[in-house]
Amino acid sequence: MPPSRDAESGSDDDLDLDELDPIVHSYNEPRIKPSSDSASRRTANGSTNIPLQRLQKYGSSRLWRSKGRPGRTGEADEDTEGLLGSWPGQTHGNGQLPQWSESEDQVGWNVSRKKYQHLHRQNSISQGRDAPSRRPSVRQSMQISDFVRQELADMREGNQELDGHKSREVVVGQSQKKRFPTNVVSNAKYTPWSFLPRTLYNEFSFFLNVYFLLVALSQILPFLRIGYMSTYIVPLAVVLTISIGKEAADDIVRRRRDAEANAELFTVLSFSDTARDGVVEVQKKSRDIKVGHVLKLEKNQRVPADVVILQSRLSELTVASSGDETDAPSPQSTGETFIRTDQLDGETDWKLRLPSPLSQNLTLKDLRRLKITAGAPDKKVNEFVGTLELEPSDLDRSAADRAISAPLTIDNTAWANTVLASSTTTYGAVIYTGRQTRSALSTSPSRSKTGLLEYEINNLTKILCIMTLSLSIILVALEGFEPSNKKPWYVAITIYLILFSTIIPISLRVNLDMGKTVYAYFIHQDKGIPGTVVRTSTIPEDLGRIEYLLSDKTGTLTQNEMQLRKIHVGTVAYAGEAMDEVAAYVDQAFATGAGHESKASEIGSTTKTRREIGVRVRDLVLALALCHNVTPTTDEIDGEKVVSYQASSPDEIAIVEFTESVGLRVLQRDRENIVLQSVSTGQIVIRAEIKDIFPFTSDSKRMGIIVSLTSEIPGLSNVDELWFFQKGADTVMTSIVCANDWLDEETANMAREGLRTLVVGRKRLSQQQYADFSSEYTDASLALHDRDTGMASVVKTHLEHDLELLGVTGVEDRLQKDVKPSLELLRNAGVKIWMLTGDKIETARCVAVSARLVARGQNIYTMSKLKAKQAAKDALDVMRNQTESALLIDGDSLHLMLSQFRTEFITIAVQLPAVIACRCSPTQKADVAQLIRQHTKKRVCCIGDGGNDVSMIQAADVGIGIVGKEGRQASLAADFSIEQFCYLTKLLVWHGRNSYKRSAKLAQFIIHRGLIISVCQTMYNIAGHFDPKGLFKDWLMVGYATVYTMLPVFSLVLDTDVDEHLANLYPELYKELKTGKSLSYKTFFTWVGVSVYQGAVIQGLSQLLVGEVDGPRMLSVSFTVLILNELIMVAVAVTTWHPIMIVCIVGTACIYAASVPFLGEYFDLGYVASWSWAWRVVAVGSISLVPVWGGKVARRMWKPPNYRKVQGI
Incomplete structure (x- = not known):
């Protein structure tokens, strides 16, 4: 039984939502803290789920709403019945609207709280409201806590994103009241009318062109005339014609690309009462797509405009082969789809997108009952806040004044120029078109860089100007400023300036x-460096004058193709052929058939020690198979189903591939469940219900997940058990796991072998512990300001302490092809190479030595863990006498040096043959590049492959991006893009x-x-x-x-x-x-x-x-x-x-x-x-x-x- 309103009246969650949300009027009952019984009851009723990932700004807009409030009198019963009664034309089951449930004290949505947590932590969902006859007064039943009042005041005063005049309402499938931009793609710099004025203005912004124009115009004056005006006009015209012609040619190419994109055909739903099923599919060109149109998109199809995903139907099950497909969710119940965003943000990993549950199960005809409220267009490709409203059908007159409302987030969108990646048929409503799409707003003009050679030529041109003026004055002065032709001296000087104008080229x-x-053409056509792209054509000469090369490590010097090579479980380490023993332990632990029992007894029952090791190996492998963000997907290639893993990090995929190699496969992963399968038997051995997930960030350096495990395997409980699993860098996990005497030593040993280390831990949670955490976490997630900080604080307080240390993994990232000879050649060419990486100091040292960044026999001076100013000063004094050594410095010491001894440090460091900086943040990388440029006045080249290298690449004189495994951010932001590091030498x-x-x-x-x-x-x-x-x-x-x-x-x-x-x-x-x-x-x-x-x-x-x-x-x-x-x-x-x-x-x-x-x-x-x-x-x-x-x-x-x-x- 849910608590009564009286019992809950003092809760901070009892809010008057009309006062809380200034835009969308709604009503809701107090949040009911979930119990296992209520959760299972809601699940059993076939609940509908809503995605609540990363909701921004809206407080109450997270919750289900009903537009309009019934009266406080008895007539409200009729209104409620009209709202909650049967929906005409709908049946229960597939295709039905979200189902209502009634209890003694409440009427509410059957929404499972555990859903939509694959992407992020879910917030609570309203459980409805009391029957009208039992409702107390508004002021008695709903109160606003102090912290929410303050947040509300801030929101009303300063939050421009929620201003009503900046939002838009989009009626799906119908004509819009307001006019919106057309969906014409235009990347052309000029219009037919602006081309000549703008290009001429640009050309005459250069001094030399203005100078020669004045020289030509001077021939209009009889006393300055030397010959035909054409003598001076034609050279200028030739120069202008070439420059303007080049601009015209480039713009014509852009216009042709735009024309192809604008003429691309897409399927649009046309709603008609006379048509069969009320919907007709028509083909429209991209330029004819308008706001409100419903698009039908298939796999590998480009999204032509910014859309909100309304429905998604899987054409084939995304379940790994050899699994029990009857256990997989039906296409209608999942609604998942994946998109590729590499043309938008450069990231190559697939993004999971979800339709709103409010629209997922509607018929296509009923989609036009939807209305979308969205904010003003902006360039935030990773944020979106909106609402989706479902108007009552025409047959349901009793609820004519009410509409059911649901929140929309970034997870419900697909922006223009993304590509549908999964085998789904997806329907989306267009909300932004043309120049208002995220893609268009995020497009910035290409950067203009000036090469060092041009600066030098500009200086020489100034000398030529002085020579011209000096020569003119000297010739007049030799005649005593009285030329023989009796012209005034200043006229004679002017004529000489015209005559000698050829000195200035x-x-x-x-x-x-x-x-x-x-x-640039030669570079493009060079078959020795295929795929190389010149993005900034103004600085090719600077490639020949590089003095400092700043390089990332992972994905730049290494392949970023990860393979888990070693694990350590506290008492023993496994690597190489010893992994067969790990597979045997896993096979023993998850064996279900009688045929496996004898093998299990042979391996597992020899000694107590081996049984304990087997348990530790089982627990570590199980944690690795659960604690990740990897989704297995199935594609069909040449008639065969091929399973691939999608994740944002190669490390994650390497770990999941390792668990499969030792016998535990991730069979299925969606937003609510993980299913694990025994490779040897093909049987499902573990089902994990995802409660919460805490994604990896560069700041936290760790990733966690809360799951409820169910299994029939002997030795594992067959009832729901709540576990918190976490893995992360040793620098952060050391303080989170329980005290031990081996972690530091083993992570250091693996780092010396060049392996990337991750520490894995777990904690068992009781139902009460989870309920306490969930309550505080939900409250923190409702904050309008400092939400992420508050949520992280709750996780740290309730979960991140005293974790059981399960083990350490070592992932190998092999060097790229020909890295060693490439670095050696560059060093012999006089290029001083710096490696800036986020890895730990031992890994950085190992890679630097193996890649020959440090020459054979060269001393490496290590500067680490410096905290005090005096210690840094002493280290500098030592470094002054080690100018032939390579420097190895960690991030903390680098920060101390740059803040306390900036000039002294960089003066010494730039003289060293090599510098390795580890544990560097992206900001530090950019600061180092900028500092070297400013201090030395030499050409600095930065090369990287990931999004964390973009700031460093943009801070360089020459930025080079490698098309990496983690995306194309670096290559898109760079001046030159290459596919392999070894191409850099050429x-x-x-x-x-x-x-x-x-x-x-x-x-x-x-x-x-x-x-x-x-x-x-x-x-x-x-x-x-x-x-x-x-x-x-x-x-x-x-x-x-x-x-x-x-x-x-x-x-x-x-x-x-x-x-x-x-x-x-x-x-x-x-x-x-x-x-x-x-x-x-x-x-x-x-x-x-x-x-x-x-x-x-x-x-x-x-x-x-x-x-x-x-x-x-x-x-x-x-x-x-x-x-x-x-x-x-x-x-x-x-x-x-x-x-x-x-x-x-x-x-x-x-x-x-x-x-x-x-x-x-x-x-x-x-x-x-x-x-x-x-x-x-x-x-x-x-x-x-x-x-x-x-x-x-x-x-x-x-x-x-x-x-x-x-x-x-």
Whole structure:
């Protein structure tokens, strides 16, 4: 008998729900604390269950509601009868509505309290309300406790998520009162109307483009005019056309992808009274899906919009093969479905989703009686709060003013771009579409990074600007600021600035951007590193200048493919072939047939000690088979059923696979039960009813479960027993389990073997203990603030102490392919490697040694368990004298160093050859990366594979993500994504080195191309008595900047100085790039000197040999030598010829030769056809080129570069 309202009137749970919930009006009876009898009674009645995982914000919205309150007079009986009576058109059994029960003092839902706890701890469910005739006054029966009053005040004042104006009501299957966005997917950056304005704005946000635009516009003014305006407009137009064309091409690709997604067909339910069964299935394109539509989704189908799951019907039983399928729940009763969210949050594990019990058993026709209340659209992909209301049917007029209401949580949703993973037919109501979906709101613009090379080029460009201005002022000053043409001095300076504008390379940025595109293409097409993706194309050159590599361990250096290798039960350890003995103990413990009794007696009854060990092994294996979050799923491949395990962690799957290998299989797992099967007999041996589950978190580092066990196995009780099982890291479990003398030693031994350790314990609970815990835990779960902290506190107080220590497991995570040679090669390339991991110190040391992160024979200086400031200072003093040693430091000591001796610590640490930091949090990883960048000003690369590595990857100059077993968060957040760690060496040593060397050479040639023609212009103006007029005008200038030089110079992006084999064989070649010698102030001024020499020779000798300062003959010699000089300089600079390079150089020379007959406006064509012109061109060109080429040859012979040394040239 439930307690009366009078008895419960003083409880904190007696709440006036109209006052508690400002949005949804409801009524409820006081929560009835469950007993085993009541629980079994509710289960026997075929109860309907509701998921209550992670309910956020709503207090009373967790509970079943009835919209509207019956009156306090006798007429309420009629209203209640109308509400609780038979539902027209419904039958009891499959397909019926949730069933009501009546007792002496209450009318309430038959809801089993134990349900929906597979995902999280369930909160209590209302058991109904008293009959109206027995109801006391509201103020007598319902009181609000102080803590809830305070929570309510906070909620009303500050909780914006519950504001009525921010919520939406969605009527299922019908037209909506409000207008919502269309479900059109649009990832395009521009519209047809905004494309040109936005791209032009972006382009002219660069100083160089504005500068050249002003130069071109200056030709409108007669007193500044030098030639045709097209002379200056065309080069700028070419640059803008290339940049804008690239934007257009990228946007067209995005629009095509969007069009494909928008045209994808989906099945939508159309409700019609004239149709058979009231429902018609129609096909609609994704863009035509609207809020309120009911979608029918099948396996492997993308979810096109954010939906609330209404129903899910299994097309095949998700029960492991060889089990007793008659014991499995029917598809209609489970309603479970799995989704993949890897395209949303990067996690590859399947997520369990559930329909609301209020809608699961409705007919499809009755789905349009549903109404969903949801919050405003937001980007919280792991949170959702809403309600589902069931309106009375049209035939039930007695309850016309009331609707039954149920809560909705994240477990009842499937967001857009997730994929249905299980073999189910799922019906979902659309609540958010288009730009309001979680996927669209969570999409942020791609990060823009600027490489170190671009910063260096920007500095050189500033020098060129100063040179341009200085040269203009000097030429005017030499005439005493009174030019011979009588123009004002400031006009003369302006004209000179226009004439010397070629010094500033307008095409430098666009050429470098095009080069980056070529480098990204090479990386994508490299068959040696398949699956590599360039997500940030602006920094490929930085791959060639990495000085520090910060790496995660698990999944990065190791495979993240776990296998349980060792267990220890206190007195004995088992590993390798000894696992056969474990299997024998398990077979003995869970044997049910007579054929197994003789074997059991042979093994188990020899000595008392062996029997005790057998019991301990049995208990540990049983705990491992129960304490996890693994779900076995069945799929059909080529006509055969294949069982696979789904879990969020490879460790969990490894443990369940181990229990199966020793004879105890997890046959079935759902939100309420775990069924275990003996592998040898095929019989079900254990049934566990899940009471509560406490998932693993990175903060708690442990996972627990409360189960009620039932078994017929001898030695195990056949009545319900309540057990609390827990497993976790030794750092937290040591204080939770009972005192012992072996745990620390054995976990340290396993860690030294490179195994990941977990400590397993258990505690038996009485019914009273569980009832006390359940009551407080439920109260804590109703809090609106600090809910998680309160719930964790209750668990710690009631459960997490004095656990029986069952044993320790050691899971092996093997090294990835070629990790050892990869780390050794990077170390020889001068890259200092840091390993940042969350594992314990012994495991980190073992992996560092086995992976060759630490060189053979290298000393490892360990810094651990530092608590005091003085101890940290002493450790620093010791470390100063150990600069050749590797450093091993734990998280606590690292925190102390960074907080007390930040500068001193990082100054010493960056000089060490290797650093291993263990027990690191994600925040610490990011802090270390940021600190190294700020302190050294060097390029830092971070690599990882998990969600806990994202912050570190984003803090790096170059972030590299590995597509891992635990998800794609890291790869999606990174600048480059690879599939294996060993691909990193090729990415850095080959592609990174080539990208930097090529871009450096390309930039220098573009600068040289602009400087040399400006020097020719200067010589011409000096010879013309400082008259500021142009030398090469109109189409000669346009041709020089585009047709005659662009392709040969750009073809340098194909050049390589060594082949891939030599780059890997001599990683020292990579080391020299870190100094930036390929493009430095020294090389810049060297090229300035070469440009000055060649420009002066070309223009000066042309004027001397032709015998005229101005004229078409001199112009033909000077311009021809200028073109040939640039082509030959490119050819001399090539190290390894590529066919495209030959075509570009030879083809450009032919184009120039073919265009000469059309340049009669500028050249004396008759003179060009004579030998007199030819020998002057050869003479001037030889004097311009031979000294430069000779100096280069002499320098190579005197001090050859390293790449020529390894080539043996």
